[in-house]
Structures are given as C-alpha cells and as structure tokens.
Amino acid sequence: MSIKKKKGDYKRALEYYNKTLSIWKKIFSENDLDIAMCLNNIGCLYENEKKYLEALEYHQKALIIKNFHLPNNHLNLSVTYNNLATIYDCIGQLDLALEHFNLLLKIKSKSLLINHLDIRLTLENIGFINEMKGDFSQAKLFYEKAALIRHHILSSTHCDVIQIEQDIKRILMKIK
Structure with a gap:
C-alpha cells in the first residue's frame, strides 16, 4: 500500500486501504487503533489529492478512536493533530489549524526533548x-523559538538556519 502511495498512484492505494479497512472491521472492533491508523492513511491520501473535506472526515474519525484508547498527551495523537491542523490550514480555517498545532506542541513538549526537530517544525507551523x-508578534515569537532549536542543532550556514532567519526578518518588516 505505501509503495503505491509513494509512486503517486493514490487511486490504487485508496482501493487497497479501503479493502484493508473492510477486512479489519470484520476482525477488529470499530474502535481499534489499527482501524484508526488505516483511517489516518486514507485521510492522507485524500489530502494528497487535495480532497480536503474527505481528508478531514477520515482524520476526525481516526482522532475519535485514538481518544477512546489513548491518554490525551500520548505521542500517537500528535500525528492526527498535525494532519488535522494541516487540513484546516488548507481549507482556510486558521483558528482551528492553530488550535490543533497548539495541541500538537503540548504533546510533543511532554514527549520529546526540548530541542527535537519535530518541536521546531511545530513551532514554525504555529508561527x-x-x-x-x-x-x-506571535509569529515572531514562535519563529524565534524555532530558530533557537535550529541554531542549537545545525550550523549557522545550514539552509534551514538561513531560512528561519529570513522568516524572522520578514516578520520584523511587517511589525514596523
């Protein structure tokens, strides 16, 4: 299934995921974490095809199942929060995107080291x-936090460090 996805054959990958989902629903309960994983993957396929409302539906179903089984700060939830935040951004619902990125940051901050690159990426997304x-001003704050992580991990000439510095400069120009 994932090979088809990597090759861009989303239609065939979707077929396989739907077949898998159908089989798993016969084997597992409707609220099984494997079902949530499959729903999440289907949501990602729809997102890749820019079918955002369908993607949103599948990611929301995956989140409901995950919330049933997992504590609210479990790292497994972060994937779904990230997917939902991305979809909300794509459909222009920025407040919901921000809400989900903040939930994601809360989970990652409890589960990962403070200088982890995943935290940096989430900070940049919030920015x-x-x-x-x-x-x-909020964008600047989050970009600066992301920059601290980049500076800690990467050399000052690394393209990611240069990019975040450009982001901060762009924001400073907007603030003035």
Whole structure:
C-alpha cells in the first residue's frame, strides 16, 4: 500500500486501504487503533489529492478512536493533530489549524526533548499560522523559538538556519 502511495498512484492505494479497512472491521472492533491508523492513511491520501473535506472526515474519525484508547498527551495523537491542523490550514480555517498545532506542541513538549526537530517544525507551523492571521508578534515569537532549536542543532550556514532567519526578518518588516 505505501509503495503505491509513494509512486503517486493514490487511486490504487485508496482501493487497497479501503479493502484493508473492510477486512479489519470484520476482525477488529470499530474502535481499534489499527482501524484508526488505516483511517489516518486514507485521510492522507485524500489530502494528497487535495480532497480536503474527505481528508478531514477520515482524520476526525481516526482522532475519535485514538481518544477512546489513548491518554490525551500520548505521542500517537500528535500525528492526527498535525494532519488535522494541516487540513484546516488548507481549507482556510486558521483558528482551528492553530488550535490543533497548539495541541500538537503540548504533546510533543511532554514527549520529546526540548530541542527535537519535530518541536521546531511545530513551532514554525504555529508561527506561520499566526503570520497568516496577521498576528505578527506571535509569529515572531514562535519563529524565534524555532530558530533557537535550529541554531542549537545545525550550523549557522545550514539552509534551514538561513531560512528561519529570513522568516524572522520578514516578520520584523511587517511589525514596523
């Protein structure tokens, strides 16, 4: 299934995931974590095809199942929160995107080391959403937090370090 997805044959991958989902629903309960994983993967396929409302539906179903089984700070939830935040961003629901990125950051901050690159990425996403909303001071704050992680892990000439510095400069220009 994932090979088809990597090759861009989303239609065939979707067929396989739906067959898998059908089989698993006969074997497992409707609220099984394997079902949630399959729903999540289907949601990602729809997202890749820019079918955001379908993607949203599948990610929401996956989250309901995961919330049934997992504590609210479990790292497994972060994948679904990230997927939902991305979809909300794509459909222009920035407040919901920000809400889900913040939930994601809360989980990652409890589960990962403070300088983990996944935390950096989430900080950047929160900065970006704030920038899109026109809240430039918040965007600057989150970009700066992401920059600290990048500077800690990467050399000053690394393209990721240069990019975040450019993001901060862009925000500073918008604040003035």
